[in-house]
Amino acid sequence: xxxxxxxxxxxxxxxxxxxxxxxxxxxxxxxxxxxxxxxxxxxxxxxxxxxxxxxxxxxxxxxxxxxxxxxxxxxxxxxxxxxxxxxxxxxxxxxxxxxxxxxxxxxxxxxxxxxxxxxxxxxxxxxxxxxxxxxxxxxxxxxxxxxxxxxxxxxxxxxxxxxxxxxxxxxxxxxxxxxxxxxxxxxxxxxxxxxxxxxxxxxxxxxxxxxxxxxxxxxxxxxxxxxxxxxxxxxxxxxxxxxxxxxxxxxxxxxxxxxxxxxxxxxxxxxxxxxxxxxxxxxxxxxxxxxxxxxxxxxxxxxxxxxxxxxxxxxxxxxxxxxxxxxxxxxxxxxxxxxxxxxxxxxxxxxxxxxxx
Ligand code: KG4
Ligand code: ZN
Numbered sequence: 001x002x003x004x005x006x007x008x009x010x011x012x013x014x015x016x017x018x019x020x021x022x023x024x025x026x027x028x029x030x031x032x033x034x035x036x037x038x039x040x041x042x043x044x045x046x047x048x049x050x051x052x053x054x055x056x057x058x059x060x061x062x063x064x065x066x067x068x069x070x071x072x073x074x075x076x077x078x079x080x081x082x083x084x085x086x087x088x089x090x091x092x093x094x095x096x097x098x099x100x101x102x103x104x105x106x107x108x109x110x111x112x113x114x115x116x117x118x119x120x121x122x123x124x125x126x127x128x129x130x131x132x133x134x135x136x137x138x139x140x141x142x143x144x145x146x147x148x149x150x151x152x153x154x155x156x157x158x159x160x161x162x163x164x165x166x167x168x169x170x171x172x173x174x175x176x177x178x179x180x181x182x183x184x185x186x187x188x189x190x191x192x193x194x195x196x197x198x199x200x201x202x203x204x205x206x207x208x209x210x211x212x213x214x215x216x217x218x219x220x221x222x223x224x225x226x227x228x229x230x231x232x233x234x235x236x237x238x239x240x241x242x243x244x245x246x247x248x249x250x251x252x253x254x255x256x257x258x259x260x261x262x263x264x265x266x267x268x269x270x271x272x273x274x275x276x277x278x279x280x281x282x283x284x285x286x287x288x289x290x291x292x293x294x295x296x297x298x299x300x301x302x303x304x305x306x307x308x309x310x311x312x313x314x315x316x317x318x319x320x321x322x323x324x325x326x327x328x329x330x331x332x333x334x335x336x337x338x339x340x341x342x343x344x345x346x347x348x349x350x351x352x353x354x355x356x357x
Contacts, residue, residue, distance in 0.1 A: 003075045003107075003332055004062070004324075006327065007078075007091065007111070007323060008083075009079045011031065011036055011322075012031050012322040012323070013058050014027070014030070015028050015059050015062035016326070017065075018329050019124065021120065021332030021333060021336075023124045025066035026063070026064075026066035027062070027065075029323055030058045041173065042084070047086070048090055059094075070098070075107055076104060076105070077330070079109055079110075080345055081350065082144065082348065083144075092108070099343075105341075106345060108341040113155075115142065115291030116138050116149065134153050137287075137289070138150070140353075141290075141291075142293045143170055143173065147354065162223055163224040165225050169186055171268065172184075172189050173185035178237050179257045180242070180257070189261045192257050193299070209240050210263070212267070213263045213264055214228060214232050216228050216229060222275055236260060240256050242257060269297065269303055287310050289312075289313045290304065294320075
């Protein structure tokens with residue numbers, strides 16, 4: 001079964017093609033990052049309009065990469081929420097037109113469920129391994145969500161923890177802005193944190209910037225909170241002369257930024273790793289799944305792999321950030337359950353995911 005998956009919930013226009021739920025045949029992505037970078041964040045109106053321009057070439061690229069024509073597509077899947085309303089509408093309308101014209105089923109997929117199923121994808125020339133046993137402890141961390149989900153079977157999700165304020169990705173993006181780094185902030189913070197090694201040779205103590213930032217452990221809950229560490233970073237940046245203006249020569253400013261980026265990343269990664277592992281233990285999970293843009297973070301991936309006694313499914317970074325293949329993968333298991341949509345499919349910007357535990 002060939003499923004074409006369309007994703008336009010935020011600032012990526014993406015079309016993926018997946019065979020039998022797991023084999024990745026194509027994953028075409030047109031990123032709008034450069035368009036939004038000038039504004040320091042995603043501008044919804046600009047995002048909607050750019051999706052309209054990028055959809056047709058992205059669709060053609062996906063078909064060419066997979067070496068198939070539209071009439072070979074068996075199912076059209078699309079993200080219908082959560083996300084930006086105008087952005088979602090452009091994907092859903094494209095999917096409806098395609099499904100109607102090709103006379104194939106239409107499947108609306110929850111964006112967060114798609115992030116989980118990114119872990120099921122394998123290169124098209126590889127035979128899929130055995131499916132991991134359930135239950136699985138999943139961390140879905142993106143620009144809009146930081147959820148701990150217990151997956152007890154296909155389509156069976158319990159929401160065990162979530163952020164009470166900023167999402168992890170949002171915190172990375174805001175931190176990058178404070179430190180004068182680019183957008184999206186996560187990869188920039190990671191790069192700055194990694195550059196700390198370049199400065200470590202001189203061994204000079206860095207007053208303020210080198211001290212750890214707080215961790216919001218929020219004991220006795222699997223919920224997260226990232227607004228405190230974000231404010232702590234802002235105050236630290238002010239104290240060391242990085243914000244609102246950089247008061248140092250370039251090399252010194254870079255060194256201070258590297259230190260603060262490192263400390264910020266450590267704070268978030270520490271809490272996410274610990275809570276995921278604790279949740280897995282509490283619910284006797286048989287494996288872990290990471291998904292969402294933030295799980296592209298190299299330090300988070302390294303820590304989870306190093307500390308988990310369980311097998312961990314960690315998609316390649318390009319499958320962690322938004323893409324259409326993950327939507328096609330999620331749709332496959334919906335089709336197996338007979339859960340297809342009809343032409344009344346609407347967008348839901350705040351579509352929930354998982355039954356509260
Ligand atoms: O899943 P995603 O592509 O889009 C949403 O569904 O929101 O996630 C985007 C988020 C952004 O906040 C971005 O800064 C963050 O993922 N991100 C990262 C990294 N790459 C992307 N955060 C930390 N480290 C990264 N390497
Ligand atoms: Zn996402």
